[in-house]
Amino acid sequence: MPLTPDVDEVYSELRKIAAIHLSRSVRKPSLQATQLVHEAWLRLEGRGWSSKTHFLALASRTMRMLLIDAVRARMAERRGAGQQPLSLTEGVEFSTPSGAMPVERIIDLDRALHDLAAKDERKAQVVEMRFFGGLELEEIAEALDISLATVKRDWEFARTWLYTRLT
Numbered sequence: 415m416p417l418t419p420d421v422d423e424v425y426s427e428l429r430k431i432a433a434i435h436l437s438r439s440v441r442k443p444s445l446q447a448t449q450l451v452h453e454a455w456l457r458l459e460g461r462g463w464s465s466k467t468h469f470l471a472l473a474s475r476t477m478r479m480l481l482i483d484a485v486r487a488r489m490a491e492r493r494g495a496g497q498q499p500l501s502l503t504e505g506v507e508f509s510t511p512s513g514a515m516p517v518e519r520i521i522d523l524d525r526a527l528h529d530l531a532a533k534d535e536r537k538a539q540v541v542e543m544r545f546f547g548g549l550e551l552e553e554i555a556e557a558l559d560i561s562l563a564t565v566k567r568d569w570e571f572a573r574t575w576l577y578t579r580l581t
Contacts, residue, residue: 474547
């Protein structure tokens with residue numbers, strides 16, 4: 415039977431995770447933090463999780479996928495899907511802690527994460543939880559039920575691998 419976290423207890427943490435995702439997302443996202451939280455909650459309802467941290471990690475991954483889907487939909491619109499003229503701003507960017515990334519790089523990052531997951535799923539999960547979910551290394555270790563040292567090694571490896579892959 416899945417553990418159901420108290421909504422009042424977890425809601426503010428979900429909003430913080432959504433804010434992190436949106437701050438690193440398209441500058442004018444089609445989703446707001448509340449919508450992102452609610453959509454993630456609906457997609458996770460009924461799924462099993464072992465702890466609050468595990469639930470937050472799953473919610474973070476779900477939010478990332480929702481934003482990736484929104485970016486893909488925008489890019490499809492730009493390419494003429496629906497055959498309707500669009501009034502999208504040119505040069506929409508993806509914000510990162512070190513600056514801005516063109517929207518096309520979001521898809522590159524998603525592909526790179528999928529490739530990393532094919533090689534080592536745990537390392538990809540560490541990146542998702544840390545970069546997109548804003549979880550601390552200790553929280554990631556708890557969610558994945560591995561040691562803190564292992565999380566640190568995975569984080570360093572994955573960052574280097576992704577950097578090499580994306581440059």
